[in-house]
Amino acid sequence: MARATLISDPTGAAASALTLEALRDVPPRSHRELTRIALIGNPNSGKSSLFNQLTGLNQKVGNFPGVTVDRKTGISQLTAQHRAEIIDLPGTYSLYPKSLDEKVITDLLYDQASDQYPDFVVVTVDASNIRRNLLLFTQLADLGLPAVLALNMMDVAAQHGVQIDIMALQQELGVPIIPMNARNGVGIAALKIVMSRQLGPPTRSFYEPGDDLLPMIRQIRYYFNLHNDYLALHYAHQFRQISFLTPDDKAYIGELVEKYGFQATPRQAQETIDRYARINDILLNTVTVTRTEKNEPYSNKIDKVLTHKVWGYLIFFGVLFMMFQAVFAWASYPMELIDQGVTWINQLVQTNFDGPLVNLLTEGVLAGLGGVLIFIPQIALLFAFIAVLEETGYMARVTFMMDRIMRKFGLNGKSVVPLISGVACAVPAIMSARTIENWKDRIITIFVTPLMSCSARIPVYTVLIALVVPDEPVLGIFNLQGVALMGLYLLGFFAAIFSALALKLLLRTENKSYFIMEFPVYRWPRWKNVGITIVEKVKAFVFQAGKVIVAISVILWVLASYGPGNALEQAEARVRATAAEQRYTPEYTDIRIASEKLESSYAGLFGRTLEPAIRPLGFDWKIGIALITSFAAREVFVGTISTIYSVGQDADMRTVQQKLAAEKDDNGQPFFTPARAFSLLVFYVFAMQCMSTLAVVYRETKGWKWPLLQLLYMTGLAYVSSLIVYQLFK
Known part of the structure; x- marks a missing residue:
């Protein structure tokens, strides 16, 4: 009866209950320590959804020790007495890494002495594609790591006619199995209870190295005091890439590998074949597939339209137009409310107080803070669209379509991911280029990715577009300002691909590369995940970029309010003398005094020094100051001009525009x-985005050659292009 119940229950609730019953005698973990749990699984297995369900908004993003790979961690309240630190590892298909992202997994799981070593792992498995997903699980199990199998997407498996005998599979694999649907939160409570237990290693092994390898394996095992043979075998496979091994350790393993004639590549291939043979035997007795649907799956039908050589691109550009229209149209109302709120506070302070500190607060701090807060609606909308496109599975199709274009310009198919990610932020986009194995293709991708317009440029774009582009409809449905914004993004995209083509010819890249991507099935977006993404991105903008913007705004106010010696007093005296001769009105006199004092300040002197170089572009010394300060972060431009044009001006001028x-x-x-x-x-x-971008290029290329070439190229391209535009249209 239990078997029939389990098979007919697509959510796996009955199986979860039986799993918890079987673990009733397993003791809970100690209350004194924070359990460290690593989430690992194939791409598109629902690992990110599970991480969000376990941690909610209690997340932070950092780097793995020693590398610049993103490391997402969060705290999860498992039970009333137990809390755990959840580490979200990059998606991988195997423990034999092909990229830097995957390499951090092996570095973490092979080093038992590390203070980051997990207490156990949760392996997420796509129940609708269980055969492929179990390859990674069997490798982890043979490492002897305590594990829980999160059998995710049970609803999708049921739709595809996949019926799984959970209890039989649990017996075969030797670990607790929790059937679940992480997107909807089904099975999360049961998983938390299992995670709070003191679990032992798996009770089954799935691969035994050949007898001919045992002498080498045992020597490695005893030399490094390892707990099992399979981990020692991985040391032999990957000793050159394992970061925590010393040169002497690597030399020792290298001598053994040479002595015993160990060849890693054929051994890995044979191991994979043997593992799949064992997996097939397991699934033969535990999984049944019924093909009840004769028609083509609906995802394939949709793909014929969305990835079509003509209609696919038209639909994609339509989605982009809608996104950029929303950034202007939908965000205008909350932006106006935020702007009115900051202005009201500013006027309230100026009305009731006076003095240098009040001026610092209103013209420095509040002006800079207003330049941060007013763009929150636009940032939130942009990342809401991106999150929805990723959640539905459409972003993977966009990547596939754009691959057709990228190859014509010499870019690797995998370059599409960094370029598309560059629309959000160049820093993680450049780091995502680690998945490109070919060194020259990777360098080209890193070099051109900053030309994609990131979200940090939105404040600059929106302020200037709203200033000179009429708010008029185009073709009855589009807004002219949204069309202009779309044009700027396309300009950056075309600059990136043509720069890649030129760099390809210079570097003479001839190596062929391949682009393999698994399409996730189409799903309705999980709005909780979309909300978490929006909140995290807005927090990053406010607390990271915002701190820089406000700090620079305060510094600028000081530089703009004070000058060498009595330069400001002399400037005021000159204006008053001229005003008496020319009979200026009091209002115009005040404006002229503010302008002359600003020009005589430290900021004015700094801008005047730069002005001759940028005058041919149509820029003055005030814009020059903003160009320099915005190199810290592109968003700083708005805070800078807000501060520069606030000093001495009428408080009734609310907006930057x-x-x-x-x-x-x-x-x-x-x-x-x-x-x-x-x-x-x-x-x-075209200009280089920010200091952070240069820093991450330095980290990724291991030197200053490429970041400096990148800075010179992009600055030169920006200067020449800006010069042409101004001279043609002035």
């Missing part, structure tokens, strides 16, 4: 003409 629109040139005409605005926009499309 109003301050820029009120700026006049030497002839009394509006300073920010379309020619100047588009010149500045083009400069920001």
Whole structure:
């Protein structure tokens, strides 16, 4: 009866109950220590959904020790008495790594002496594709790691006619199995209870090295004091890549490998064959597949349209247009509310208080803070769209389609992922290029990825577009400002692929590479995951970029409010003398005094020094200051100009757009003409994004050669392009 119940229950609730009953006598973990649990699984097995369900918003992103690979961790409350640190490892198909992302997994799981070594692992398995997913599990089990198998996507398995005898499979694998649907939270409670127990290693092994390898394996095992033969075998396979081994350790293993004639590649291939043979035997008795559907799966039908050579691209560009329209149209109302709130606070402080500290607060801190908070709606909307596209499975199809274009310009098919990720942020995008095995293809991808317009440029784009592009409809459905924003993104994309083509010809890359991607099935987005993504990205913008913006805004206010000696007093005296002769109005006199004092300040002197170099682009010394400070982070541009144009100006000018629109040139005409605005926009499309980008390129390329070449190329491209635009349209 139990077997029939388990097979007919697509959620696996009955199996979860029996698993917990079987673990009733297993003691709980000690209350004194925080359990460290690693999540590991194949790509698209639902690992990220499970991580979000276990940790919620209690997450943080850092780096694995010694490398720049993202390391997501979070705290999960397992029971009332037990908490655990959850480590979300990169997705992988095997313990034989092919990229730097996968290498951090082996570095973590092979080093038992590390303080980061997990107490046990949770292996996520796609129940609808269980055969392929079990390869990784059997490798982990043979390492002797205490494990729990999270049999995810049970609903999808049921839809595909996959029936699994959970208890029989649990007996065959020798570990607790929790059937679940992580997207909907089904099975999470049962998994937490199992994770709070003091589990032992798996009771089954799945692969035995040949007798001819045992002498070498045993010597490695005893030399490093390892707990099993299979771990010693992995040392022989991967000793050159294991980061925690000393040169003497690697030399010792190298001598043994040479002595016994050990060849890693054929041994790995044979091991994979043997493992799949064992997996097939297990699944023969535990899994039944009934093909009740004769028609083609609906995902394939949708793919014929969404990945079509013509319609696929039209639909994709339609999605992009909708996304950029939303960034302008939908975000305008909350942005206005935020702006009014900051202005109200600013006016309240200025009305009731006076003095240098008040000016610092209103013209420095609040002006910079306003430049951060006002763009939260746009940042949130952008990442909401990206999260939905990823959750539904559409982003994988976009990557596949763009591969057809990328190859014509000499980019590796895997370059598509960093380029698309670059629309969010160049730093993780450049790090994701580790999946590209070919060194030259990887260098080209790293070199051109910063040309993709990241989310940090949105504040710059939106401020200047709103200033000079009319808010008018196009073809009745599109907004002209949204079209301009889309054009800037396309300009960066075309610059990236043509730069890649030029670099390919210079580096003479001839090696062929292949792009393999597994399409996830289409699903409705899990709105909790979308919400977590939005909150995390907004927090990163506010607390990381925001700290830089506010700090620089305060520094700029100081530089703009003070000058060498009595330069500011002399500037005011000159203006008052001229005002008496020319009979200026009091209001115009105040404006001229503020302008002259700003020009005579430390910030003014700094900008004046730079001005001759940027004057041909249509820029003045005030923009020059913003260009320099925004190299810390592109968003700083808005905070800088907000601060620069706040000093001494009328407090009634609420928005950055109003301050820029009120700026006049030497002839009394509006300073920010379309020619100047588009010149500045083009400069920001091509210029190097920020110091963080240069730093991560240095880390990824192991030297300063490529980051410096990248900085010189992008700065030169930005300068020449901006010069052409201004000279043509002025």
